[in-house]
Amino acid sequence: MTRTTESSTKSDGTLGDILRRVADYLEWELxxxxxxxxxxxxxxxxLKRWPAARRQSPAPSSSRPQPPTPxxxxxxxxxxxPEERGAALERIAREAExxxxxxxxxxxxxxxxxxxxxxxxxxxxGEAPGEEEDLQGAPFVGAAGQLLTRMIESMGYTREQVFIxxxxxxxxxxxxxxxxxxxxxxxxxxxxxxxxLRPKVLVTLGGVPTRALLGLTAGITQVxxxxxxxxxxxxxxxxxxxxLLRQPSAKREAWxxxxxxxxxxxxxxxxxxxxxxxxxxxxxx
Numbered sequence: 001m002t003r004t005t006e007s008s009t010k011s012d013g014t015l016g017d018i019l020r021r022v023a024d025y026l027e028w029e030l031x032x033x034x035x036x037x038x039x040x041x042x043x044x045x046x047l048k049r050w051p052a053a054r055r056q057s058p059a060p061s062s063s064r065p066q067p068p069t070p071x072x073x074x075x076x077x078x079x080x081x082p083e084e085r086g087a088a089l090e091r092i093a094r095e096a097e098x099x100x101x102x103x104x105x106x107x108x109x110x111x112x113x114x115x116x117x118x119x120x121x122x123x124x125x126g127e128a129p130g131e132e133e134d135l136q137g138a139p140f141v142g143a144a145g146q147l148l149t150r151m152i153e154s155m156g157y158t159r160e161q162v163f164i165x166x167x168x169x170x171x172x173x174x175x176x177x178x179x180x181x182x183x184x185x186x187x188x189x190x191x192x193x194x195x196x197l198r199p200k201v202l203v204t205l206g207g208v209p210t211r212a213l214l215g216l217t218a219g220i221t222q223v224x225x226x227x228x229x230x231x232x233x234x235x236x237x238x239x240x241x242x243x244l245l246r247q248p249s250a251k252r253e254a255w256x257x258x259x260x261x262x263x264x265x266x267x268x269x270x271x272x273x274x275x276x277x278x279x280x281x282x283x284x285x
Contacts, residue, residue, distance in 0.1 A: 114165030128168035206240030
């Protein structure tokens with residue numbers, strides 16, 4: 001969705017027109033996932049006045065460019081059989097394997113499109129494949145993947161019962177952070193996977209997938225644990241397992257995020273079965 005800019009839209013200068021255009025902008029920001037803009041008292045006061053301002057504003061002239069219309073809530077996903085979803089995911093995987101949009105093709109061994117259940121409650125989204133993932137063509141199979149597996153099991157699921165993917169489908173050299181253009185080139189594959197699977201909850205692991213799907217600039221420490229939404233699907237940002245390996249003290253916060261996901265799904269964590277460290281309140285080891 002594109003936003004109409006000052007250079008392409010002229011205002012008639014009335015208070016009603018100004019309120020209408022500012023409120024349209026704020027509604028657009030909300031639709032793009034930037035709901036924090038609506039928490040300030042001035043913004044709340046403006047939006048309370050917004051319906052009256054819209055009614056009192058003169059009808060825009062047909063010769064004048066119209067302000068952007070915020071997108072409606074996404075319609076319910078069409079019913080698709082697991083076979084149809086599987087076929088769609090296989091097509092996406094083939095397209096990712098043959099992708100020529102960026103130079104990563106020259107340095108990676110395999111594309112790593114994603115793996116898991118075709119009707120998942122939860123879809124985990126990471127940053128990019130690492131060395132082991134590049135070798136095996138499967139997501140999260142290295143040290144960080146082993147921790148993610150324990151996190152998933154501590155929630156009462158298996159890897160086969162969730163779906164796991166990354167923003168990038170190819171490994172960046174030396175596991176460096178993905179470049180912005182690489183994210184933009186690969187993001188259509190991830191979006192199509194999400195639209196195909198329609199998970200009940202999305203969990204973004206780290207700053208790269210969180211910023212990519214929500215259009216944010218904030219770091220993961222600022223937004224983790226806060227419910228967001230992507231195309232009508234609840235989204236929970238949390239720490240990447242590789243970060244938890246470097247900062248074990250953050251496991252407790254990540255575990256609180258995962259418990260919030262379970263609560264959203266109407267589930268509770270199963271008995272810990274020796275996975276918990278001595279402090280029973282902390283996250284999986």
